[in-house]
Amino acid sequence: MNDERNFRSQYYEKVGFRCVEEKRSIETLLKDQPVDEKKLTNFSLRMTLPAAYRTLVWKLLLGITPRHPGAREYAHQQQVLMYEDLWSTLQALRLAQEFISITPGALALPVSEPYDQGKAPKPRHYLMMWLISNAKLLFNPLAQLRTHNNKCFLLIAERFVTMYKDPLDVYLMCSALWEDIEKNKAAIEGAIQDASGMIKKDNETLHQHLMKVGFFSSNIPQSFCQSLFCGIFPESAAEKVLDKVVAGCYKVLGYVLTALLTYLQCSLMMCGSANEMCIELNKLSEKGADVVVSSSMEQWHKVAITGTQKGVSSATN
Structure with missing residues (x-):
């Protein structure tokens, strides 16, 4: 049965109808009485939530809506x-x-x-x-x-x-x-440290400049991560980040921050202070936000779901 499901999922994805399989899967999960929170969380982490069910899933995972329909x-x-x-x-x-x-x-x-x-x-x-x-x-x-x-x-x-x-x-x-x-401020701080580490590993020039102007020692990274980037991301991009955070994965914020800083590297390298960098980050275009979120989700997915680096537990907690 699993082989049949995997084949069907791969087929839908290849022909551009992955959303069909996702919609059927979420509908099946929401029919459970009571709804299985663990299964719903796993789905949110692995898939993009269908727009028609996003609000209900968020409410269930945040404890706003009871898991039992009655x-x-x-x-x-x-x-x-x-x-x-x-x-x-x-x-x-x-x-x-x-x-x-x-x-x-x-x-x-x-x-x-x-x-x-x-x-x-x-x-x-x-x-x-x-x-x-x-x-x-x-x-x-x-x-x-x-x-x-x-x-x-x-x-x-x-x-x-x-x-x-x-x-x-x-x-x-x-x-x-x-x-x-x-409740997850420590996880947010950990995500920021992860972002610093990833940039240092992959982009030493950018990391040195960020450290020189005191970006990571300022409260700017905390502000962006703690607000879930809602101040600079349009609705479509913010929803994708919120899908993972509502499912309990604050670590994804580190990948988003890394992608954001990397995407705007050219303009950030011209900044002489952390405050100037903050101004540049707030100028992010809607198209830029989509690129940043797509890039960060792809990288996070490789680590969290496929386990190409540290495995599932290290990237989803």
Whole structure:
């Protein structure tokens, strides 16, 4: 049976219909009751998630949607109530008045209302709601938004605002993903060290210049990796990175950072400081982002899936 499946997969890939096999595979996994999280994780690591199922898979892996279908409606109802409470709290604290008038006794933006870009919460409001839910909102919230960690949250929120129309989805995805990032800061630091090592091995000239200007000793690599490159990648490129990170593979960020620095080597070599490099990195074009992500995923896949260097465990943790 495995031989038959492998032959079919190879055939689909050769004729350009690999997505057909991927769609059938993910549909089979999602029919399990409850959904097998381990199988879903393995699929996300090995394949590109079909767009039609990406949101559901992310929600399942991030713990937003219960793995058992029977519990999903109740969970959603509770999430709606939680969101409404947080939004009302933001209003009561007079932190939501910048873009919407407040009607006494009424929720400013009910989740059930059609999406209206003019009324939708801004990224900073999603951050403040998350801070409230975790009892972390300080006396001066506007100053709090300027901290390094919170800037990274805002970049992620800005990307999700363009990806989802429902404010509830934006809040739940941002919150769950950010909490996962907070738990995996050590893995992110490890990915940055991996990037430095890979560049030193393959491109000594670039590595020496990066070290000379203090790029790796600055907080710039952390900012890009901790924000999952959402500030410079368009939606299509960001989704491919998020597929792996949501599946628990923060090590892939090291490959993305390596590909990014290598792709922009010519302009980076002209920079005399880490801050100048940051400006250049933020100029990355949409086409450049696609090249960077494709290159990094190809290299990561060779190491993580085919095990051509250190094997599966070293590249997927």
